[in-house]
Amino acid sequence: MKNIKQILFESEKILKDNHIEKPRLESQILLSHILKLEKYQLITNEEYNLSFKEEKYFFKLIKNKITGMPTAYLIQKKEFYSNDFFVNKNVLIPRPETEELVEWIINSVNHKIKYKLLDIGSGSGCIGITLGLYCNIEYLEFLDICKKALKICKLNADKLIPLDKGIKIKYNNKNILKYKINNPKFNIIVSNPPYVTEEEYTTLTRTVKKFEPKKALLIKKPDDFYTKFFNIVYLLLESKGLFFLETNPILIKNQIKILKKIGFYDIKIKKDFSNKDRFIMAMV
Numbered sequence: 001m002k003n004i005k006q007i008l009f010e011s012e013k014i015l016k017d018n019h020i021e022k023p024r025l026e027s028q029i030l031l032s033h034i035l036k037l038e039k040y041q042l043i044t045n046e047e048y049n050l051s052f053k054e055e056k057y058f059f060k061l062i063k064n065k066i067t068g069m070p071t072a073y074l075i076q077k078k079e080f081y082s083n084d085f086f087v088n089k090n091v092l093i094p095r096p097e098t099e100e101l102v103e104w105i106i107n108s109v110n111h112k113i114k115y116k117l118l119d120i121g122s123g124s125g126c127i128g129i130t131l132g133l134y135c136n137i138e139y140l141e142f143l144d145i146c147k148k149a150l151k152i153c154k155l156n157a158d159k160l161i162p163l164d165k166g167i168k169i170k171y172n173n174k175n176i177l178k179y180k181i182n183n184p185k186f187n188i189i190v191s192n193p194p195y196v197t198e199e200e201y202t203t204l205t206r207t208v209k210k211f212e213p214k215k216a217l218l219i220k221k222p223d224d225f226y227t228k229f230f231n232i233v234y235l236l237l238e239s240k241g242l243f244f245l246e247t248n249p250i251l252i253k254n255q256i257k258i259l260k261k262i263g264f265y266d267i268k269i270k271k272d273f274s275n276k277d278r279f280i281m282a283m284v
């Protein structure tokens, strides 16, 4: 039997020898997940002897970590805006930039108005769910082309959105380009769609390419896709409705042109924390 101190010493060395970044921290995250302890509690309980089952499970995760698997997929959760979201290989791991987008929306909307919100490309549901929690939403529609992603979104929404919020929720498994528009239905539409170009995709880290869903990241013909996409958004938004987009700094200029041509106005750009043009807000 080995205790926490011995196990961490061993796993740190294994990860280090396999060129995994931050081997100590990664070991601690995996072990605290298994033992259901906070990281600091690993130190205060360092003499605790792991059971055979705990040790076996821990070294299975360490083995997977060596393959480059992101820690969020190993522990099947990622914190986003202070809530834990279930994630697996079917959804993109929520990114810190997206928290900035959500923060911008929360600070921009009128909290006295009840909103009908559409989250396009909802993935884990991190955007729509967080807005459901912190804005005044009466109707919330999650849309994703991937059925498995939408299932995870529902799992997260069921766990995180209290029933007494009274939000009517719809899960829509659809390609946004095929959305049937009868009349404008929403007053906020938000999206973090795929925005990595083919050229950029080749430069992404091995970990991202190997483990995260390609269809969540890669966009093949950006101008064609976004022209169709923004036209649909325009028709789905009521007058004075708001469109929020997370995007790629190298695509943003063209996207603004497309939005203006369609008729969006009051278009604003916001930089991310690394000072890159990353987000758009536009009105109909």
Ligand SMILES: C[S@@+](CC[C@H](N)C(=O)[O-])C[C@H]1O[C@@H](n2cnc3c(N)ncnc32)[C@H](O)[C@@H]1O
Residues within 6 Å of the ligand: 091, 092, 093, 094, 095, 098, 120, 121, 122, 123, 124, 125, 126, 127, 143, 144, 145, 146, 149, 174, 175, 176, 177, 192, 193, 194, 195, 215, 216, 217
């Ligand atoms: C970049 S991920 C964003 C996931 C999540 N909203 C987030 O911010 O972490 C893009 C999502 O869009 C979905 N998607 C890609 N193309 C789509 C399309 N044409 N129609 C609807 N959803 C699409 C993918 O399945 C993926 O879940």
